[in-house]
């Protein structure tokens with residue numbers, strides 16, 4: 001007999017992992033081996049536009065996990081399976097081979113994944129194997145907070161109020177308690193040849209079709225080191241230290257960590273978050289999104305780290321840096337709830353169906369889409385953001401909003417093409433947050449930017465990058481431009497520097513977008 005924990009792409013950690021902790025406790029109680037399974041599914045990665053960077057990050061984390069698990073005498077068995085439709089039977093055959101009596105996994109809320117898990121439950125039941133799927137991604141599980149009418153929230157503010165109330169009502173703080181630590185499995189693994197062999201199953205170095213060029217691989221490893229220790233250090237750095245100078249992107253946060261003086265919450269990046277979070281020319285946010293998206297750190301661990309400054313309570317105030325950061329984690333919960341409770345958003349459909357027929361320019365403006373991807377639109381802040389994404393696989397939130405709004409409202413290109421490109425290039429691609437962010441920018445989503453409130457990218461640029469340092473760093477053509485022209489170079493200067501002129505006139509484009517949103521389906 002054995003107990004199996006099926007680890008997925010969103011829960012790549014050992015600590016504070018509910019399904020793993022429950023599997024471990026049961027294996028301990030029944031005195032049977034615990035096996036951790038990971039199934040690589042290239043077809044799913046293609047279907048979900050997974051970036052090669054994210055797949056590489058997954059494999060790197062699996063390597064770390066394999067050795068950490070081995071210290072607890074627990075094997076990690078990584079397999080690869082195609083076609084994806086038969087993953088349930090593939091998992092079932094492994095469960096039978098290992099004589100499993102029980103499988104544990106954390107719930108993935110995307111439609112394809114839910115269908116897959118339901119199928120596995122049906123198959124396993126016939127074989128007498130129990131399957132337990134556990135909520136672990138969010139602080140508050142989807143479905144636990146609903147409106148007075150018993151419906152899912154589609155507006156953030158009331159969702160947040162309910163989220164806060166829910167946490168404070170749970171006196172025992174159920175959502176924030178640590179999952180028990182993994183038990184040592186030595187007693188059950190010993191002398192067991194089937195399970196002993198599993199320790200030898202290697203984690204592959206790459207997945208075919210998702211290979212990174214060596215220099216890109218190196219860069220991703222430098223920017224985003226794998227493993228729970230790295231994630232904890234990045235969290236610690238954000239919570240306890242202050243940025244020194246402007247940290248323009250392609251910097252590995254770790255080496256500085258050891259030397260940085262530790263500050264009180266007030267003077268750390270976390271403490272300054274409320275005032276500084278929208279600035280892109282300095283290192284103002286946590287940069288934990290790749291780790292949260294892959295579950296290398298849990299959202300609970302993040303929130304717990306903030307409570308040391310408030311006598312163990314959760315600060316959710318809009319007035320403090322800590323509170324504002326906790327509210328961002330609540331946005332992550334919000335979009336995951338939306339995905340789980342309105343599955344149409346994960347099927348390429350707008351949340352607001354009235355905007356399903358907007359007239360887009362995609363066919364006639366393929367070159368505009370390419371220019372946007374290449375960071376050559378002629379709008380410096382947009383180009384700097386897009387080049388940051390290409391260089392690092394990550395972009396500051398304010399920039400994501402600016403470049404998304406520019407693609408949709410200025411270039412009038414279908415938001416789904418932008419959503420897809422983000423998934424293909426980002427290392428933190430997450431269907432719920434990415435779709436939420438795109439539908440916000442496209443004014444088609446839950447609680448979106450109203451369609452007539454269109455960002456002026458030049459004004460946004462002055463606010464987000466007042467020094468212009470961010471643009472100079474990522475757009476070397478403009479490295480020597482001083483003064484306000486950095487935000488909007490004249491045609492003469494642009495020509496001289498070999499920098500493109502803007503593709504569209506912002507004011508004309510704005511009028512066109514408002515017209516088309518007002519009367520969807522019309523020119």
Ligand code: FAD
Nearest residue numbers: 285286287288289328332397400428429430433434437438
């Ligand atoms: P911090 O400011 O330190 O915030 C801490 C954490 O809170 C983040 O790591 C993230 O997990 C969560 N968070 C913060 N802001 C948001 C938000 N607006 N929505 C949901 N969660 C949030 N985030 C992703 O994780 N994956 C994506 O694929 C993604 N795509 C986006 C696409 C668009 C068009 C937009 C506008 C936003 C997108 N976001 C996405 C949300 C946000 O931009 C990133 O989470 C944030 O920039 C990550 O940087 P950070 O870790 O330093 O964030």
